[in-house]
Amino acid sequence: MTILVFGKNGQVATELACLPGATCLGRDQADLTDPAACAAKITELTPAAVINAAAYTAVDKAESEEDLASVINGDAPGAMARACADLDIPLVHISTDYVFEGGGTAPWHPGDATGPLGAYGSTKLQGEDGVRAAGGPHAILRTSWVVSAHGANFVKTMLRLGADRDRLTVVADQIGGPTPARDIAKACHRIAQSLIADPSRSGTYHFSGAPDVSWADFAREIFAQAGITCDVADIPTSDYPTPATRPLNSRMDCSTLEASFGIARPDWRKGLADILSDLDKGTPS
Numbered sequence: 001m002t003i004l005v006f007g008k009n010g011q012v013a014t015e016l017a018c019l020p021g022a023t024c025l026g027r028d029q030a031d032l033t034d035p036a037a038c039a040a041k042i043t044e045l046t047p048a049a050v051i052n053a054a055a056y057t058a059v060d061k062a063e064s065e066e067d068l069a070s071v072i073n074g075d076a077p078g079a080m081a082r083a084c085a086d087l088d089i090p091l092v093h094i095s096t097d098y099v100f101e102g103g104g105t106a107p108w109h110p111g112d113a114t115g116p117l118g119a120y121g122s123t124k125l126q127g128e129d130g131v132r133a134a135g136g137p138h139a140i141l142r143t144s145w146v147v148s149a150h151g152a153n154f155v156k157t158m159l160r161l162g163a164d165r166d167r168l169t170v171v172a173d174q175i176g177g178p179t180p181a182r183d184i185a186k187a188c189h190r191i192a193q194s195l196i197a198d199p200s201r202s203g204t205y206h207f208s209g210a211p212d213v214s215w216a217d218f219a220r221e222i223f224a225q226a227g228i229t230c231d232v233a234d235i236p237t238s239d240y241p242t243p244a245t246r247p248l249n250s251r252m253d254c255s256t257l258e259a260s261f262g263i264a265r266p267d268w269r270k271g272l273a274d275i276l277s278d279l280d281k282g283t284p285s
């Protein structure tokens with residue numbers, strides 16, 4: 001049984017490649033700037049399910065490249081979803097906490113009103129809408145703060161900066177759940193198999209690591225586990241200006257995912273230990 005994956009070298013795609021039945025397409029085989037070509041790949045290969053792990057993820061750069069981000073994050077998932085619907089096969093599409101405006105302190109439920117603060121979140125929401133509109137079997141899996149031994153992420157940034165400095169300032173008023181890419185890949189794989197058997201569980205779900213934490217406390221745990229001596233000073237978001245505004249509250253209510261698919265929130269501290277171990281062993285960056 002083939003599960004076709006869009007994405008090959010990204011954090012989640014690299015982990016999906018290790019799972020049974022996965023065939024991963026890099027951008028040389030399927031470029032999301034050409035949504036019709038991505039749809040044609042699905043029609044040509046007729047897999048049992050599709051997982052879309054490819055996206056434009058440069059949050060700040062998206063502010064000045066919104067048209068490009070909109071094609072990759074918005075148009076391409078819609079085209080994939082229509083091709084999947086025509087074949088009546090499930091599409092698992094990964095989305096983000098950045099579709100929410102981030103007010104309050106309550107965890108976001110999948111049914112809550114969205115309100116992205118920037119171009120990345122807006123284009124990801126556009127992709128969600130396209131997937132739902134296609135009307136086929138699907139799961140939209142919103143996750144947050146993805147980390148792995150591969151690619152670019154907050155863990156790798158902290159390890160690089162912490163090796164050179166004895167003090168870092170890190171925002172302490174943005175709260176969310178760091179999520180290991182390996183756990184996301186396993187969740188997507190399981191959801192795809194479940195939807196092949198029972199498409200009635202289609203819908204939008206949340207999946208993030210536990211416990212919720214601030215970026216500053218996350219940085220402290222990274223340094224503690226890595227044995228790096230680097231002091232982390234709490235700062236408010238206003239002291240770390242960036243082109244894109246990020247949500248303050250990225251807490252996600254993941255209960256419907258557990259109820260529908262039996263997938264619980266993973267403990268990101270264990271995932272972090274695995275990532276540091278992989279990096280120690282020389283896993284490629």
Ligand SMILES: NC(=O)C1=CN([C@@H]2O[C@H](COP(=O)(O)OP(=O)(O)OC[C@H]3O[C@@H](n4cnc5c(N)ncnc54)[C@H](OP(=O)(O)O)[C@@H]3O)[C@@H](O)[C@H]2O)C=CC1
Nearest residue numbers: 007008009010011012027031032054055057096143145146
């Ligand atoms: N990173 C994060 O913190 C979060 C990510 N997400 C979502 O999770 C999913 C996976 O993210 P993650 O693994 O971190 O992504 P990465 O940034 O690690 O990788 C992005 C992937 O998208 C592919 N890609 C980008 N542009 C194109 C294109 N034009 N055509 C084909 N492929 C393209 C890349 O291919 P290539 O290898 O060739 O560059 C790569 O495989 C995405 O949907 C993202 O929005 C959700 C929440 C948080």
Ligand SMILES: Cc1cn([C@H]2C[C@H](O)[C@@H](COP(=O)(O)OP(=O)(O)O[C@H]3O[C@@H](C)C(=O)[C@@H](O)[C@H]3O)O2)c(=O)[nH]c1=O
Nearest residue numbers: 057059096097098144145146154157169170171215240
């Ligand atoms: C490097 C650094 C960052 N920060 C802050 C900036 C920001 O608020 C926070 C995280 O920074 P990053 O740029 O790594 O994170 P960012 O790229 O915003 O991460 C997001 O990526 C997209 C793709 C998602 O979908 C989100 O879930 C989320 O993971 O840390 C500091 O406060 N001090 C620092 O030294």
